[in-house]
Amino acid sequence: MRILSCWLWLGAAGALPAAAQPAPAAYPLLTNVPHRPAQSLDGPWRIIVDPMENGYYTYRRVPSDNGFFKNQKPRDKSELVEYDFDTSEQLRVPGDWNTQQEKLFFYEGTVWYKKSFTFHQTPGKRQFLYFGAANYEAKVYLNGAKLGEHTGGFTPFNFEVTTALREGDNFVVVKVDNTRHRTDVPTNNSDWWNFGGLTRSVQLVETPETFVRDAFVQLKKGSADELEGWVQVDGPARARPVTVALPEARWQATATPNADGYARFAGRVKRLDRWAPGHPRRYRVQVRSGPDVYQDSIGFRTIETRGHDILLNGQSIYLRGISIHEVAPMTGGRVTTPEEDRTLLRWAQELNCNYVRLAHYPHNEAMVREAERLGLLVWSEIPVYWTIDWENPAVYANARQQLADMITRDHNRGAVVLWSVANETPLSPPRLKFLSDLAAQVRALDPTRLVTGALEIHTSEAGVRTVDDPLGQYLDVIGINSYCGWYAGTPESCGDLRWQTTFDKPVVMSEFGGDALQGRHGPATERWTEEYQTAVFENNFRMLDQIPFLRGCSPWVLMDFHSARRPLPGIQDYYNRKGLLSERGVRKQAFYSLQAYYLRKKQQAGH
Numbered sequence: 001m002r003i004l005s006c007w008l009w010l011g012a013a014g015a016l017p018a019a020a021q022p023a024p025a026a027y028p029l030l031t032n033v034p035h036r037p038a039q040s041l042d043g044p045w046r047i048i049v050d051p052m053e054n055g056y057y058t059y060r061r062v063p064s065d066n067g068f069f070k071n072q073k074p075r076d077k078s079e080l081v082e083y084d085f086d087t088s089e090q091l092r093v094p095g096d097w098n099t100q101q102e103k104l105f106f107y108e109g110t111v112w113y114k115k116s117f118t119f120h121q122t123p124g125k126r127q128f129l130y131f132g133a134a135n136y137e138a139k140v141y142l143n144g145a146k147l148g149e150h151t152g153g154f155t156p157f158n159f160e161v162t163t164a165l166r167e168g169d170n171f172v173v174v175k176v177d178n179t180r181h182r183t184d185v186p187t188n189n190s191d192w193w194n195f196g197g198l199t200r201s202v203q204l205v206e207t208p209e210t211f212v213r214d215a216f217v218q219l220k221k222g223s224a225d226e227l228e229g230w231v232q233v234d235g236p237a238r239a240r241p242v243t244v245a246l247p248e249a250r251w252q253a254t255a256t257p258n259a260d261g262y263a264r265f266a267g268r269v270k271r272l273d274r275w276a277p278g279h280p281r282r283y284r285v286q287v288r289s290g291p292d293v294y295q296d297s298i299g300f301r302t303i304e305t306r307g308h309d310i311l312l313n314g315q316s317i318y319l320r321g322i323s324i325h326e327v328a329p330m331t332g333g334r335v336t337t338p339e340e341d342r343t344l345l346r347w348a349q350e351l352n353c354n355y356v357r358l359a360h361y362p363h364n365e366a367m368v369r370e371a372e373r374l375g376l377l378v379w380s381e382i383p384v385y386w387t388i389d390w391e392n393p394a395v396y397a398n399a400r401q402q403l404a405d406m407i408t409r410d411h412n413r414g415a416v417v418l419w420s421v422a423n424e425t426p427l428s429p430p431r432l433k434f435l436s437d438l439a440a441q442v443r444a445l446d447p448t449r450l451v452t453g454a455l456e457i458h459t460s461e462a463g464v465r466t467v468d469d470p471l472g473q474y475l476d477v478i479g480i481n482s483y484c485g486w487y488a489g490t491p492e493s494c495g496d497l498r499w500q501t502t503f504d505k506p507v508v509m510s511e512f513g514g515d516a517l518q519g520r521h522g523p524a525t526e527r528w529t530e531e532y533q534t535a536v537f538e539n540n541f542r543m544l545d546q547i548p549f550l551r552g553c554s555p556w557v558l559m560d561f562h563s564a565r566r567p568l569p570g571i572q573d574y575y576n577r578k579g580l581l582s583e584r585g586v587r588k589q590a591f592y593s594l595q596a597y598y599l600r601k602k603q604q605a606g607h
């Protein structure tokens, strides 16, 4: 059976064809998915690589603006005969296509995915087709009918499929397209690989008819013992009372949702043991609506700023961090297993880190959960990177959606303390409007955490660097990326730089570093050697130690990672080499240099 034509054919024969009805929007995001019953659709999927997109457009009929006719059902069975899923190749899901097949390494365009599965309906249950992420644009079809579309490569989305599923055999088809555009978020230009595909797990999540779709259970800002939050119930009985409980703390609150199923709650908990790095205490949390129980494991802590200080549970903390890309050691592709997340985070812990910057996009959910379990603070970011199309309302809507989905997915993770709205964005009034609106959006969605962004230095005179980006007034913590000794000056010159700020706010050096090919040795003055990279680090430490308002750093970067902007033969070979470890996990000298520096910092701080 030729399934690709089949989705169109089934449309023609039974359910309405895709073109005849508008694609329904994705359903509001289900949260806490790892703790819900689900049927996994991971594993091998059939795929068709479709660079001309002829599975989607046809050129035979009345041409539209671009000469193609979109979403048109085939006229007869002879159309699309070349598209045969039954004999096609397979790719693993979750996973990027680039590192699974050599011929797809540089591929950017459309790949069709198809999975057949058996499903048995349980009366009284609802089903949601949940995608952890698909880079970058996904069009989703179930049994020949279009469910909807999603844009953005790093955030989850789901569709309710309770009535679209059939008893017995079903199939899902997804058109995934990672073509880059100037108006995307990120844009067509970034310093990481454009890994395409169904990069995170796909699941059929089951819920009761009425269920707790989302809950926000956090310590009230500034309070050591008052829990405050809300519950969102979905379904016909959504107005029945809900309870929120921490059985281990013998605490419970009750609330009655409004007609939309939304309820707020608050209450003081006696003797709450707060989460912190080195003490990653998590509590079992249960939210009940009738027979449905939403269960999660949550660490509770407070996070605030006072002047130049970052206060964790009321105490000033220095963030000993490292920036991380979500790439798997050894394969160099997207992370696909919790073990890979763990490997990256354990390396961070070996460096004596208490914090990780998960750059430059929302990492997979297991990564954030693992950080909470291990006791690492998290900076989480959306891919508003470099030169975004600031004046385009659709671009803003896209960025805002990615931000909302990142926060919705992880708003109960005690580990997350910083939401970042952007990385290295050139100054302009439209950019300031765009990013300050995003910062306001963060505060509206989550008043408990801090807002940050990775900024740059724009004023540098006579060896003095001034933190004065006007975006700073909208942030709680100011991140600065600064590459002294690599993109500017020699390593030795860094120790002489002086820093000042126009803000009474904490500053974190969100990036610094330099490239080294692991195993390449030479004098400390020779670029690309491990010695040079170590000199960059050591001299930056001298600089950092003299910045009075600095409250942490997250050098660039834990591990070498693929980047199409880095072709230098024999050295980069399409890798950014600023890793402290090679892409195969071999440590460079600078790893030990940072480890020793953080050990000193840890001993000074006493925690």
Ligand code: GCB
Binding pocket: 191, 360, 423, 424, 481, 511, 556, 576, 578
């Ligand atoms: C930066 C970017 C990061 C790059 C890095 C570099 O400032 O934020 O994405 O990979 O510099 O290596 O140039």
